[in-house]
Amino acid sequence: MKKKVILYSIFAIVFSFAMEALGGAFYLLRDPAVDSFAASPLTPPPIVFPIAWTILYGLLAASFALILIRSDGKEGLLYLLNGVLSVLWTYIYFGKANPGGALILLVVLIALTLYMFYRAYQTDRLAACLLLPYLLWLAFATVLTYDLALLN
Template sequence: MKFKPLAFIINIAIPLGIGYVGSIFTAESVKTWYKTLNKPSFNPPDSLFAPVWTTLFVLIGISAYLVWQKRAQIENFPRTVAIYLIQLLLNLMWSFIFFYVKKIDLALFEIIIFLIVIIINARVFYKIDKTAGLLFIPYILWVSFATLLTYNIFILN
């Protein structure tokens, strides 16, 4: 397939844009409320989150581009897009619930659903393009870790 630079950039810009909006909900809370929470010993330093999420959003965008390139061959492309957009929305909602609304219990419930939808998205993408599905593995691992972290923050607070 021929490389389409504009489509590639747009597909990467979408998850990065979602991440940027999420950072708006997060920024103030990280400096104030989040610092007051009891956290487990394995809580990473705050400085790690932005580069990890940026990397993950780029991988997600590349994955989406690979699927987009095969859109004509996908039996139900709108369904595939819907699953992808739902997991991006759930990503954004977690930041909103946890950092902006400050509801750790609701964020824990939401991140479990979010993780399930990411796994579904990865499987759907994998069936279309193996590389696209495999690019979701770091995302699944990180959100699994974030789920464990959210659970522990919930328990400790």
């Protein structure tokens, strides 16, 4: 049992922060057009984003680990899909300079995360609660992306 907890925890942490690193790479390799986008008046200072995402990926990793441990790995697929879609959002927004496409993907991400919350709540309530800041951030990101899609 202890070995399983350690392995699932390491996997959840490595996966979550690998997704953050991939997203960061797409940001660094962004299309130059992104830098010319008119910003939403709600856009926080640039330093907020890496801090927020590091915290959010930490919470996602903790939730993911709890779900893997409590469900014997069966419920982890939703977290894997969420991580891939999150990276895809970064690619679409920054790599392709496409806020409209990114907005559509954000709606999908929110729906998936709500389903993840529902499923997690049935398995481990703490794991579900750890998803709430991520859901709030996705909602805020949707408002920002909507503004950017309209402005650009």
